[in-house]
Amino acid sequence: xxxxxxxxxxxxxxxxxxxxxxxxxxxxxxxxxxxxxxxxxxxxxxxxxxxxxxxxxxxxxxxxxxxxxxxxxxxxxxxxxxxxxxxxxxxxxxxxxxxxxxxxxxxxxxxxxxxxxxxxxxxxxxxxxxxxxxxxxxxxxxxxxxxxxxxxxxxxxxxxxxxxxxxxxxxxxxxxxxxxxxxxxxxxxxxxxxxxxxxxxxxxxxxxxxxxxxxxxxxxxxxxxxxxxxxxxxxxxxxxxxxxxxxxxxxxxxxxxxxxxxxxxxxxxxxxxxxxxxxxxxxxxxxxxxxxx
Amino acid sequence: xxxxxxxxxxxxxxxxxxxxxxxxxxxxxxxxxxxxxxxxxxxxxxxxxxxxxxxxxxxxxxxxxxxxxxxxxxxxxxxxxxxxxxxxxxxxxxxxxxxxxxxxxxxxxxxxxxxxxxxxxxxxxxxxxxxxxxxxxxxxxxxxxxxxxxxxxxxxxxxxxxxxxxxxxxxxxxxxxxxxxxxxxxxxxxxxxxxxxxxxxxxxxxxxxxxxxxxxxxxxxxxxxxxxxxxxxxxxxxxxxxxxxxxxxxxxxxxxxxxxxxxxxxxxxxxxxxxxxxxxxxxxxxxxxxxxxxxxxxxxxxxxxxxxxxxxxxxxx
Numbered sequence: 079x080x081x082x083x084x085x086x087x088x089x090x091x092x093x094x095x096x097x098x099x100x101x102x103x104x105x106x107x108x109x110x111x112x113x114x115x116x117x118x119x120x121x122x123x124x125x126x127x128x129x130x131x132x133x134x135x136x137x138x139x140x141x142x143x144x145x146x147x148x149x150x151x152x153x154x155x156x157x158x159x160x161x162x163x164x165x166x167x168x169x170x171x172x173x174x175x176x177x178x179x180x181x182x183x184x185x186x187x188x189x190x191x192x193x194x195x196x197x198x199x200x201x202x203x204x205x206x207x208x209x210x211x212x213x214x215x216x217x218x219x220x221x222x223x224x225x226x227x228x229x230x231x232x233x234x235x236x237x238x239x240x241x242x243x244x245x246x247x248x249x250x251x252x253x254x255x256x257x258x259x260x261x262x263x264x265x266x267x268x269x270x271x272x273x274x275x276x277x278x279x280x281x282x283x284x285x286x287x288x289x290x291x292x293x294x295x296x297x298x299x300x301x302x303x304x305x306x307x308x309x310x311x312x313x314x315x316x317x318x319x320x321x322x323x324x325x326x327x328x329x330x331x332x333x334x335x336x337x338x339x340x341x342x343x344x345x346x347x348x349x350x351x352x353x354x355x356x357x358x359x360x361x362x363x364x365x366x367x368x369x370x371x
Numbered sequence: 372x373x374x375x376x377x378x379x380x381x382x383x384x385x386x387x388x389x390x391x392x393x394x395x396x397x398x399x400x401x402x403x404x405x406x407x408x409x410x411x412x413x414x415x416x417x418x419x420x421x422x423x424x425x426x427x428x429x430x431x432x433x434x435x436x437x438x439x440x441x442x443x444x445x446x447x448x449x450x451x452x453x454x455x456x457x458x459x460x461x462x463x464x465x466x467x468x469x470x471x472x473x474x475x476x477x478x479x480x481x482x483x484x485x486x487x488x489x490x491x492x493x494x495x496x497x498x499x500x501x502x503x504x505x506x507x508x509x510x511x512x513x514x515x516x517x518x519x520x521x522x523x524x525x526x527x528x529x530x531x532x533x534x535x536x537x538x539x540x541x542x543x544x545x546x547x548x549x550x551x552x553x554x555x556x557x558x559x560x561x562x563x564x565x566x567x568x569x570x571x572x573x574x575x576x577x578x579x580x581x582x583x584x585x586x587x588x589x590x591x592x593x594x595x596x597x598x599x600x601x602x603x604x605x606x607x608x609x610x611x612x613x614x615x616x617x618x619x620x621x622x623x624x625x626x627x628x629x630x631x632x633x634x635x636x637x638x639x640x641x642x643x644x645x646x647x648x649x650x651x652x653x654x655x656x657x658x659x660x661x662x663x664x665x666x667x668x669x670x671x672x673x674x675x676x677x678x679x680x681x682x683x684x685x686x687x688x
Contacts, residue, residue, distance in 0.1 A: 201419025313514030
């Protein structure tokens with residue numbers, strides 16, 4: 079009886095494992111394939127013989143990609159948007175969430191309602207577009223930073239974190255010692271809040287790194303466009319911008335296909351590199367958010 | 372009697388106001404802290420909400436912020452009468468309905484399967500890998516699709532060609548659009564979406580499993596009678612949210628994927644607003660279409676929430 083049951087259980091576990099391995103393969107395969115294509119010999123890529131692992135080895139496409147000043151400039155722009163944008167996002171989210179977490183601050187209910195309403199209602203695309211134009215932000219770097227300066231969702235996550243980890247007695251004690259609320263936030267609460275700052279930084283930074291739509295809307299000037307727009311032009315509009323000033327037609331055509339894979343890797347690489355180490359912080363954010371529901 | 376009652380009420384109100392005033396003065400630094408965020412919300416959220424009024428006006432750029440002559444429901448009527456109206460509604464609804472039908476169960480099944488794994492190294496590896504696509508931009512996802520599905524050099528078509536068949540021009544074929552849109556969406560989000568369910572599973576009382584074991588449940592029965600009922604409230608909440616969004620499909624991915632050859636199935640309300648409004652500069656008309664969409668969405672969410680409140684006693688607010 080018990081022997082039979084254990085066979086059944088073993089089959090069950092084998093099926094589960096099989097399903098998960100399939101899921102893992104489907105998730106990983108595109109990444110491995112793109113990577114293999116980007117470092118294979120261009121001749122093999124052109125002959126379409128690569129299926130999983132790289133065939134031959136060549137970094138020519140990386141060399142040519144990095145020789146292109148457009149890529150560098152858009153990469154720099156993305157870095158700029160990510161660093162400046164995230165700094166502003168995190169700063170505003172923290173100073174906004176802290177007052178909302180203080181129970182003795184009666185106006186917090188009013189502010190909370192003001193913020194929560196925006197999670198259900200918005201003006202939509204067109205009024206926002208007009209507003210950004212009228213504010214004179216169109217075609218400036220601020221157009222992709224200011225409209226999304228604070229996310230209501232992240233604000234709530236930070237508020238829940240403050241409420242659940244900072245005991246009320248702590249700010250009160252600091253106040254008795256003659257500390258103002260602003261001083262308490264920056265000197266007492268912030269040092270205790272590194273986990274939430276990490277979560278917020280990651281969320282906002284990934285958002286900036288991956289965002290393309292606001293740049294498409296507000297930044298017609300190529301000099302200001304982030305790398306996602308560059309990627310869009312190369313991959314989707316199929317322009318040959320990435321090949322830059324390459325004049326030899328033979329090399330040009332053999333690299334054209336490979337270049338598309340190379341550029342994907344260049345754009346995705348920073349995320350792939352930091353992701354495994356920071357994964358637990360990402361998940362933490364979801365967990366904190368889930369408490370509130 | 373009545374007069375004094377009124378007076379009392381008035382005084383109470385005054386008292387309340389006074390104490391609020393006092394409380395605010397006491398916490399003036401908290402007020403200073405939140406002020407920038409408040410101003411941000413007024414400018415970038417409430418001003419555009421007010422700006423929605425251009426849907427009832429004839430807005431012309433160059434005048435005041437959202438100024439124009441009132442035209443009533445003109446833009447709405449012309450939208451309802453247009454050839455595109457039924458097509459947009461159908462496309463928007465079907466795209467999110469099929470997305471819900473195919474996409475909603477996947478993270479649940481994935482979380483249930485993951486929960487059955489006893490080897491924690493394997494479990495963590497699968498989790499880490501499955502969350503990864505969530506952090507990749509839509510541009511990259513759609514770009515990879517273009518690469519893989521290219522009729523001349525894509526790996527999928529290479530495979531089809533190696534079987535001796537004609538290559539398919541997937542992205543120019545209206546019949547393939549929904550499948551591609553939905554499956555790539557599932558690929559990108561199933562792992563990440565499973566986190567909520569894993570958290571819910573972790574919250575189930577382990578004693579229930581012990582008890583079911585004593586009652587003679589095998590592993591599959593445990594999943595059916597303990598795990599699934601345990602996460603049902605979470606499933607319902609998320610289902611309400613998804614149903615409430617049945618008529619909102621975002622433009623970010625579609626405007627990268629579609630082209631005139633696939634508009635027939637791919638053009639949804641939000642992409643239409645983008646094309647007519649931003650590219651065509653028909654601000655008032657598109658604002659009206661956008662407003663119509665948000666109103667319908669809200670009514671939907673409200674109704675679905677009401678139904679679930681009555682049936683399952685679970686609601687969002």
